[in-house]
Amino acid sequence: MYNFKDIEKKWQKYWVDNKTFKVVEDNNKKKFYMLVEFPYPSGSGLHVGHARCFTASDVQARFHRLKGENVLFPFGFDSFGNPAEQYAIKNHEHPSIMTHKCIDVFRNQARSLGLSTDWDREVSTCEPEYYKWTQWQFIKFFNAGLAYKDEKEINWCPKCKMGLSNEDSQGGTCVRCDTPVEKKLKNQWMLRMKDYSDKLIDGLKDTEILDKVKTAQINWIGRSEGAHVIFKIKEVDDELTVFTTRCDTLYGATFMVISPEHPILEKYSNLIKNFDEVKKYQDIAKSKSEIERTDNTREKTGVKLDGLTGINPVNGKEIPIYISDYVLMGYGTGAIMAVPAHDTRDYEFARKFNIDIIPVLDGGDISKEAYTDDGVHINSGFLDGLNKEDALNKMYEYLEDNKIGSRFTNYKLQDWIFSRQRFWGEPIPMVHCDKCGWVPVPEEDLPVVLPNVKNYEPTDDGESPLSLIDEFVNTTCPKCGGHAKRETDTMPNWAGSCWYFLRYMDACNSHEFASMDKMKYWGQVDLYDGGMEHATRHLLYARFWNIFLHEQGLVPYSEPFQRRIAHGMILASNGEKMSKSKGNVVNPNDMIEEYGADALRTYEMFIGDYSKDAAWNENGLKGCAKFLDRVWRLQDKLNDKDGVSSEIETLLHQTIKKVTNDIESLDYNTAVSALMILLNKMEEIGSISRADYRIFIELLNPFAPHITEEINEVCGLGEQLSVSSWPKYDEAKTILDNYEMVVQVNGKIRGKILVSTNASREEMIKLAKEIDNVKLFIDGHDIVKEIVVPGKLVNIVVK
């Protein structure tokens, strides 16, 4: 085996020492911005999954650089986060110490992979120089009225003593520790992300974000067109507003359901005769975990309000109001009109509580079809006989004319809860003054730096540990100079990653987050590689953030990412997820140690379709190490001939074409296989020219940069590959003079024959019919049809 250890170390040192991949803005060159999601520097080090996407990104970066483009390929660390905080709590040590250690490990690992990164642009979100600007941008949100404080019932993890976003408490348990999530009222900073719902949907149009990622985002935003309908309450001069997407079925609304948390219950608790029962139901609902509550296989439960009755606004009918936990306070208005004939949930509920079921659409199967689109309206007064669309339009009109409702678009997307009661995050740069209210910290006083504390654990009442530090909390109001208190909440983990791609463009700027000139030069991210797990949250937050900055005139583009792809995961050899607990984690360091970085890189590119998950197989890696060793040994086969060898000229051109196209279309696995085919052929012909070898290593360079650079140097094949250019192919030379034509009879292969590439139709048929085995199948039969596909085959159809 060739001496990969020394070779790889040598070139890695060379690249770092010589800043080979340093990039500066250059208006004479086309730019290419390759972004890969930056890692969280955890204590467990780089994962082979990281190695896969970092390598793929590096292949792109090197390829585009060789094509003559000015490539921005930066690297950094998403370095605020819970593991470092947990470590700090245990060891009473500032989390930055641990974080910096981890970053050093990660950086070395990334370097030992041979990434062609411009290390002068490294960013780390936990550095004051970085989060100063995260805070600065938050103040922009505040000044624009998009950051506000609100008393929110939040998801509360009693173990982490921490408020969780909806996203972090999916499934009713804490995303970090799996403790069941409780509800708690908390005054929180919020960002008005919901207002950006339409912009977040519309902005997708001009991007090449992977379709399935777009779909995931659109579903997450959950836009639905419908109407607010106002139901008067019989007993009091008040009303209940519901949201519905099918106001055309209003005549079929035979009851109403409101969420157990609906404020009207408290408001009229004195009028509700069975309030005890209501109260009991509320308590049960509160104690239920989110999972229990949203299990839609569960039998419907509820309580009928005794003392409050709704009035259906289209026919004046009195209808009962129930509370039930299948109606969620967080969606719509927390109240619905129930149309049991055409909604499965309402149907189940009506059956259980013996409520009238009035069909209003003809032909729908009540028990199965919710809101069937078939059939015209019946039992629906002025809507009778109309189809869905016409009925909806007529009802919208009717609602607005009679002031009993209006069109309304509802979204699942909520405003972003931006507060965390934690230590290891960006302090929210706000000061509260009794006189002036919330006042942002002046720009010149940024960053608000995280102080040293003794204990990193949140306080028992759930406040950040920062709240215990008087020197931090007590300050003066920037507006009136009076006594004021600092906000002690910090930002969520997502904040730093909302704009890191901007910082990379101008990473060392100390007076702006990035200069407009540089942002204009680098523009949008040309290719953003990341995992499917970030398809919704991270990408939506980052897009929201960027759209806002654009509206403020602070960044040149509204959409930050031109193209987004999603790579598959690397699984353990048995197809399971790699995890510490299962003990099946493969450490890329060990692999590099044993087989070399080039072998690891090549294998990770060869392992399979880049967009799909792939199971780890060390034998496959061995195979790639063997491949590289054979490439190394080609040195022994060098001859003194000039130019490329005639025996492989066509294959060389074909391979250049194939590898070029495959890298562009992210088909890394077939690019590597094309190189293997070329190697096989080179070995077969016994000796190769220097020109042959040079082309080979040029093509292999993005995948295996160290060995190719070394071969180039020891054989003196030409200038350094890292500053060289990508080989070109001649389309005409990719085509052979002759090819093996397939001859079919009735679609079955009956023979093959070598024919000239420019043989005519007639010649092809003539040659086909001369094959003995073909004769066997056509003699004595009538020829019905002769199909000729030039360059491919002849198919003779006989009867």
Next chain:
RNA sequence: GCAGGUGUGGCGAAAUUGGCAGACGCGCUAGACUUAGGAUCUAGUGGAUAUUCCAUGGGGGUUCAAGUCCCUUCACCUGCACCA
């Protein structure tokens, strides 16, 4: 339940988008060289009742021709999930 995805040898996968199914690699078998081989090289490797036939989850269809297009069905994976 809804949305998206995937089903091809013993395994990872290819297939110029309707034109030779299984490229390339792993593994396996046999051989060569070796004191030795978890090194290297050579040959073979989908199945079978083998001039041919059968094979891309199953069934049907379109076509001269289907892994690819259409209908239908099954299985698995991933999101979201009582969203009105």
